Amino acid sequence: xxxxxxxxxxxxxxxxxxxxxxxxxxxxxxxxxxxxxxxxxxxxxxxxxxxxxxxxxxxxxxxxxxxxxxxxxxxxxxxxxxxxxxxxxxxxxxxxxxxxxxxxxxxxxxxxxxxxxxxxxxxxxxxxxxxxxxxxxxxxxxxxxxxxxxxxxxxxxxxxxxxxxxxxxxxxxxxxxxxxxxxxxxxxxxxxxxxxxxxxxxxxxxxxxxxxxxxxxxxxxxxxxxxxxxxxxxxxxxxxxxxxxxxxxxxxxxxxxxxxxxxxxxxxxxxxxxxxxxxxxxxxxxxxxxxxxxxxxxxxxxxxxxxxxxxxxxxxxxxxxxxxx
Numbered sequence: 001x002x003x004x005x006x007x008x009x010x011x012x013x014x015x016x017x018x019x020x021x022x023x024x025x026x027x028x029x030x031x032x033x034x035x036x037x038x039x040x041x042x043x044x045x046x047x048x049x050x051x052x053x054x055x056x057x058x059x060x061x062x063x064x065x066x067x068x069x070x071x072x073x074x075x076x077x078x079x080x081x082x083x084x085x086x087x088x089x090x091x092x093x094x095x096x097x098x099x100x101x102x103x104x105x106x107x108x109x110x111x112x113x114x115x116x117x118x119x120x121x122x123x124x125x126x127x128x129x130x131x132x133x134x135x136x137x138x139x140x141x142x143x144x145x146x147x148x149x150x151x152x153x154x155x156x157x158x159x160x161x162x163x164x165x166x167x168x169x170x171x172x173x174x175x176x177x178x179x180x181x182x183x184x185x186x187x188x189x190x191x192x193x194x195x196x197x198x199x200x201x202x203x204x205x206x207x208x209x210x211x212x213x214x215x216x217x218x219x220x221x222x223x224x225x226x227x228x229x230x231x232x233x234x235x236x237x238x239x240x241x242x243x244x245x246x247x248x249x250x251x252x253x254x255x256x257x258x259x260x261x262x263x264x265x266x267x268x269x270x271x272x273x274x275x276x277x278x279x280x281x282x283x284x285x286x287x288x289x290x291x292x293x294x295x296x297x298x299x300x301x302x303x304x305x306x307x308x309x310x311x312x313x314x315x316x317x318x319x320x321x322x323x324x325x
Contacts, residue, residue, distance in 0.1 A: 096144035
């Protein structure tokens, strides 16, 4: 089994066609077919199901795809680790951000990374915290910002801030001028919320149980853009205001604090111990911490910091020694 064969197979599976894979790889289609046959013969299983429109991976093929992605990623990380200059972190860092934070963090973070770490290429991934949790555990993501993180064996984490969820309303709503709204009153409004397992829904339901109240769900919606549109259409939502900063600043939406109780969640920066290029990943983790802290200090991100300014992310958790060199 050769790395070349694995690369070819993965491209074919992703493309769904030998011809499309041949174009991407600049390799003759018969040659690709021969490599796949050799791989199937060696493993003793069928990896691809052929049909008139192309090919799809079999169950064994999908399993191999998962392993090949990790193998090729480790090979690339090994190459980057060997090539990285001692005084300048370099390489590709896969950074996972939850949807509710990605809009506000992406631009300042990428700008800061380009200026400070020009040899680091950030691959930005937006997903729900549940998916990011899983990808951190499998090594598909190197660094992530997570809400109410879970504890996993190969993950190191530092809690950064606590953020309150707020009542989101259209600017013309009859409650838009209130300074605060009791949580039970907010739950009686027609709410647009993500469905479980989204962490926001879990937090809202947990605090609803504490308040001995039930939710009034107008729409279950996992799309932030659709939530914004539905709230502008007269519904309400319970969401972090940072995710909707643009609409709030334009006067289209208002964010009102919730009280009795105030629903909150914890934000943490996590890093995978499986990251081969620990120096680059650590640099991005530190930068993410710094940018998030600056947004809170500037009043752009409405949250309470968990650590004193100037405290290094590496002071709070025993990251592997290779990460600190």
